[in-house]
Amino acid sequence: MKTLVxxxxxxxxxxxxxxxxxxxxxxxxxxxxxxxxxxxxKIIARDAYYAQAWTSSWYMIGATSSVLAFTRAFQSGDYVxxxxxxxxxxxxxxxxxxxxxxxxxxxxxSLRTSGTEDPCLALADAKSILLSNKVDGEMHRAxxxxxxxxxxxxxxxxxxxAVTHHWDFAGHSDLGLQTVAGLALSTLQxxxxxxxxxxxxxxxxxxxx
Numbered sequence: 661m662k663t664l665v666x667x668x669x670x671x672x673x674x675x676x677x678x679x680x681x682x683x684x685x686x687x688x689x690x691x692x693x694x695x696x697x698x699x700x701x702k703i704i705a706r707d708a709y710y711a712q713a714w715t716s717s718w719y720m721i722g723a724t725s726s727v728l729a730f731t732r733a734f735q736s737g738d739y740v741x742x743x744x745x746x747x748x749x750x751x752x753x754x755x756x757x758x759x760x761x762x763x764x765x766x767x768x769x770s771l772r773t774s775g776t777e778d779p780c781l782a783l784a785d786a787k788s789i790l791l792s793n794k795v796d797g798e799m800h801r802a803x804x805x806x807x808x809x810x811x812x813x814x815x816x817x818x819x820x821x822a823v824t825h826h827w828d829f830a831g832h833s834d835l836g837l838q839t840v841a842g843l844a845l846s847t848l849q850x851x852x853x854x855x856x857x858x859x860x861x862x863x864x865x866x867x868x869x
Contacts (some may be wrong), residue, residue, distance in 0.1 A: 693780040700786035701771060703857045704764050707793055711761035711854040718849060722754030725845070739824035740833045747838055750816060754845060759854040760796035764789060793856030800853045809846035813839055 726748045733744035767789050775782035817839040821827050829836030 690779055693783045694775065697771070697775050697779045697783045697786060700783060700790070701768060701775075704768050704771070704786060704789055707761045707790075707854065707857055708764035708768065711759040711764070714852060714854055715757070715759065715762060718757065719755050721845065722751050725751035725754065739826050742824065743820050743833050743835060743838075746816065746820060747842070750842065754849060757800070757849065757853070759793075759800075761793045761854045761856065764793065787858075790856060790858040793854065794858035797853060797855030801850055801855060805850050806847060809850065810843060813842040813846060816842070 729744045729748035729751060733741045733748065736744060767785075771782050771786055771789075774785065817835060820835060826833065827836075828834060
């Protein structure tokens with residue numbers, strides 16, 4: 661709730677001055693808004709492209725890991741089958757993240773339409789989009805997420821060890837190596853999560869254009 665309130669306040673801070681000026685913008689101001697809007701649109705398009713590439717990449721990684729583990733489950737017997745099925749299921753978790761920047765393509769089409777009518781108001785909307793993408797990136801790249809991922813992977817390893825009564829770091833089941841791989845992939849996913857292009861300086865907001 662606190663995050664939502666801060667986000668709403670920040671959007672008001674960013675958009676209100678531009679919106680007010682748009683009501684009585686001079687031709688020179690409209691021309692400047694149009695110039696800045698063009699740059700903002702390119703930044704939003706870049707963020708949307710990265711978000712789509714990021715999502716597609718993790719779909720591929722998650723699906724590949726799951727298929728490999730699932731295949732191994734039916735090539736092995738005893739406790740390795742249960743471990744492989746577990747890792748096949750947990751690999752699917754790499755595919756559930758949906759960055760907010762994925763919606764930027766739709767927003768961009770609306771911006772281009774509204775920009776022809778009032779570029780200053782469209783510029784305010786562009787700033788709001790960039791701010792939302794930044795907040796989404798901060799929430800998904802915060803340090804607790806790293807800790808949660810580590811705890812989850814270690815918990816899965818601990819449960820499997822307790823249930824099967826077997827522990828192999830690099831042996832019959834490679835339980836330890838698979839856990840390390842899970843830690844590496846989940847950490848990399850958080851580290852590369854789309855962060856947006858909005859920059860902050862103290863209590864003021866500014867966009868990198």
